Amino acid sequence: MAVIYVSDPIDPAHLERLHRSHTVHVGFGPDRCDYLDVADSVEAVLLRGEQFDRGMIEASPRLTIIARHGVGTNNVDLEAAQEQGIWITVTPGGNSRAVAEHVFALALALARHVPEADRRIRHGRWGAGKQTLTGLELHSKVLGLLGFGHIGRMVAQIGRGFGMHVIAADPALDEDTAAELQVRRVELPELLEQADLLSLHLPLTSGTAGILGADELARLKPSALVVNTSRGGLIDEDALQSALQEKRLRGAALDVIHHEAVDATDPLSHTRLDVAATENLILTPHIGGQTLESLDAVAEIAITCINQALAGETPDHVIVGPALQTSS
The missing domain is CATH 3.40.50.720 (NAD(P)-binding Rossmann-like Domain)
Known part of the structure; x- marks a missing residue:
């Protein structure tokens, strides 16, 4: 024993x-x-x-x-x-499907303004300003995957089910595998410029920390959505908050934030992310793999x-x- x-x-x-x-x-x-x-x-x-x-x-x-x-x-x-x-x-692989499905839970919530619609109804505003809740369809949009491991591959599969065009940036992804999985392999600059929905699927290392910084965010379309279910340290949160507030990005949904490792109880107290004042930001408390x-x-x-x-x-x-x- x-x-x-x-x-x-x-x-x-x-x-x-x-x-x-x-x-x-x-x-x-x-x-x-x-x-x-x-x-x-x-x-x-x-x-x-x-x-x-x-x-x-x-x-x-x-x-x-x-x-x-x-x-x-x-x-x-x-x-x-x-x-x-x-x-x-x-x-x-143990929670790959759970995380992959959560990517689309977050993406759809962003695309269809689900949190804001829910808030309005809870405050007794059933139909007021309904035109401002006009959403986006995922069909025919470009799904950009930064990283293409177990979870990235499953996200690609689900994305194709929505009728999305899938591109991926990952040094380990070879052309034969990409073709077999119906994914177009691209470099990071093209990924950022083409993606309508950017989903991050990388480990946090010295080489990937802050990989989505101010310069990278500036390459995204203003209509783009960003979803991160990997590690918070991949994104420069100050730059992301600025891009969201200034409407240089349509929306972002994060299941992870940078300071989780420092303060698991209240990581938001260590970040500039302001979910209360930023309607186009959705946060969940690292539950992507939790089914x-x-x-x-x-x-x-x-x-x-x-x-x-x-x-x-x-x-x-x-x-x-x-x-x-x-x-x-």
Whole structure:
């Protein structure tokens, strides 16, 4: 029976499964404990949004694996984990459909002014100024994908279902694959200039941070919509707020913002984004991958990785680990 720490809520059935087989400490709810209080005994961590820094890793002499409940690893000190010979795994594909569908939930809400229409009705204004709620159709529009991994591919598939023309910018996308998937491969400048709906699907790295800045936003059509369900740090939020306020951009919908990693409780207090005063801005609190189906799938993948590592096996979906450290 191993000691496992679960940082945030996961699918209840899978949490119960862990409790039946292991000693489980949780970082949430009435039984919440601070990780550092149990770090000396923890052998595996199932990590969602919590930051897991060098100090936490170095305080964990028995830690074998940190299994991410998702694919982003910007909340883990990968260098420290590698130095300590700890496996870091992710769950690719587990929530791809959920995130892809959320892209279009946000895109349609923007295109059809759903939040503003709802607000007006709640304030007793059923028909007043209805002409200002005239929307856009997605059919025949250009869907531009910045990044073309698991989620980007699924967004492309859904976009084609709407009758959209799909273009993508991703160095890893070759012409043969693009042709097979009915996607036109382009470079970033053309992507920005052609997209009617720009959707971001990149990891947050030193090379992608701020990739959509003031200059890039200026290349977009004034009628363009921007959706980000990846990582908040990809976008210069000051530049985005200015573009929205000055009507140089039709609208933006964000499921992620830059300061989530700093303050998960109130990240808006650290940003210039002003959802209350900006009608063409929609925010959701990083729920793109959060459906009943995806939570089940992601937890299943993460727990499988944990069980593999605890059994002395090389887990699936490794980002960092002892074998990688040895080979470097």
